[in-house]
Amino acid sequence: MFQIIGLLVVFGMVFGGFALAGGHFDVIIKAAPFEMMMIGGAGVGSFLISNSMGTIKGAMAGFGKALSGSKWKAKDYSDLLSLLFVLTKTMKTKGVVAIEPHIENPKESNIFQTYPKILKDHFATDLICDTLRMMTMNLDDPHQVEDAIEKQIEKHHNEAHAASHAVQNLADAFPALGIVAAVLGIIKTMGAISQPPEYLGKLIGSALVGTFLGIFIAYGIVGPFAARMAEVLDEEGQFYKIIKDVLVSHLHGNAAQISVELGRGSIPTSCQPSFAQLEEALNSAPQV
Template identity: 60%
Template sequence: MFVIIGIIVVMVMAFGGYVLAGGKMAPIIKALPLEFMIIGGSGVGAFMVTNGGGVIKKALSGLGKVMKGPKWKSDDYRDLLCLMFALTKLIKTKGVIALEPHVENPHDSKIFNNYPKLASDHHVVDFICDYMRMTTMNFDDPHQVEDVLMKDLEKHHHEESEGAHALSVLGESFPALGIVAAVLGVIKTMASIDQPIEVLGAMIGGALVGTFLGILLSYTIASPIAVRLQQIIDEEGHFFNVIKDVIVAHLHGNAPQISVEIGRKSVPTHMAPTFYELDEAVQELPNDMFS
C-alpha cells in the first residue's frame, strides 16, 4: 500500500510542480508512449539478457512481496517461539525418539498443525525439521551445528537477494537508457533541420522527455522498489535466525524456557513479544501436543 501511495505522491509532486510552474503537459503526453517504449523495452530486454530464468522469477515474485510487505508479523514470531518451545520440551521430557514422528511427518504433527500459517510454509517447516532431525542422528555438537546453520542461512539469504540485486541493476540502467532515447530524438531533430523553429522546438522537447523519464523511472520507482525488496528479504531472514538461536541454545543444554528466551532476543524489536507475553503463551499450550 505504501509503495502505491509513494508512487502517486511522486507523480503528483513532479508533474504538479511542472504544471504550476507554467509547463504544458501536451509535449510530454505526446512523447511519453514512444519514449517509454524505448527506455522500458530496452531495459526489459537487457534484464532478460543479464539474468537467468530463476533470477527473473525471483524478481517478479519480489514485486508481489513489495506490494504485500513482509510475510511474518508479530503474532507469527510468538507462534514460532511457542512451536520451538514445544519441540525442545518434547525432547527434554521424552527424548529424541519422541521427536521423530514430528520431524518425519510434520503435516501429521499436532505441534506443527497447531500453527497453520507456519505449517503451510515449507521453507520454515523443512528448515526446522532438517536441523531437529540432526539431533536424532547424534549431530548435536552446538558449535558444529551453529556453523552449518550459519552457512545455510548465508546461502539462503544470498539466493533470495538475487532478485533484488537484479532489480537494482535495472534501476541503475534507466538514466543511461534515457540518454539513449534523448540522443535518438536529437538525431531525428537534426534530420529535420529544415523545419520551422516551432517544429524543431517540439522535437527537442520530446527528445528531452527521454532523459527525464529515464531518471524518473530509476530514482523514484525501480531503485526504491529494489531497496524495499531487499529490506523485506532481510526482515524475513530474522525468522530463520530465531530458529537457529533456539536450536543452538537447546544443544547447549538450556531448558526450553531459556532456549526460546534466547530466540526471542533475535526477533526484531518492533515485533518481539515481551517476556511475559511469551511466558503466558507457552503456559497455554495444550498438553495433548506433547503426546
C-alpha cells in the same frame, strides 16, 4: 499502503512543480508513449536477457511483497517460539525417539499442524527438522550446528535477494536507456535540420523527454521498490535466525523455557511479544 502514498507524492511533486513553474504537458504527452516504448521495452528485454526464470518470477512477486510487507507478523514469531519450545522440551524430557516422528514427517505431526503458516514455509520447516535430525544423529557440538544453520540461512538469503538485485540492476540501467532514447530523438532532429526553429524545438523537447523518463523511472519508482524489496527480505530473514538462536541454546543445555526466551530477545522490536504474551502462548502450545 505507504508505497502507494509515496508514488502519489513523487508524481504530484514532480509534475505539479513542473506545472506551477509554467511548464506545458503537450510535448511530454505526445512524446511519452514512444519514449516509454523504447525505454520500457529495452528495460524489459535486458531484464529477460540477464536473469533466470526463477529470478524473473521472484521479481514479479517481489513487487507485491514490497507493497504488503514481511509475511511474518507478531503472532508468527510467538507461534515459532511455541513450536520450538514444544520440540526442544519433548526432546529433552522424552528423548530422541519421541521427536523422530515429528521431524521425519512434519505434515503429519500434530505439533507442526498447530502452526500451519510455519509448516507451509518449506525453508523454515526443513531448517527445524534437518537441524533436529542432525542432533538425533549425535551431532551435539553447538558451534558446528550453529555454523551449519548459518550457512543454510546465508544460502537462502542470497537466493532470495537475487530478485531485488535484479530489479536494482534494472533501475541502474534506466538512465542509460533514457539517454539512448534521447540520442535517437536527436538523430531524428538532425534529420529535420532544415525545418524552422519552432519545429526543431519540439523535436529536441521530445528527445529530452526520453532522458527525463529514464532518470525519473530509475530513481523515482524502480529503485525505491528494489530497496523496499530488499528491506522486506531482510525482515523475513530474521525469522530464520530465531530458529538458530533457540536450537543452539538448546544444544548448550539450556531448558526449553530459557532457549525460547533467548530467541524472544532476537525478535524485531515491532513484532516482539512481551514475557507475559510469550508465557500465554507457551501455555496454549500442544502437549506431546
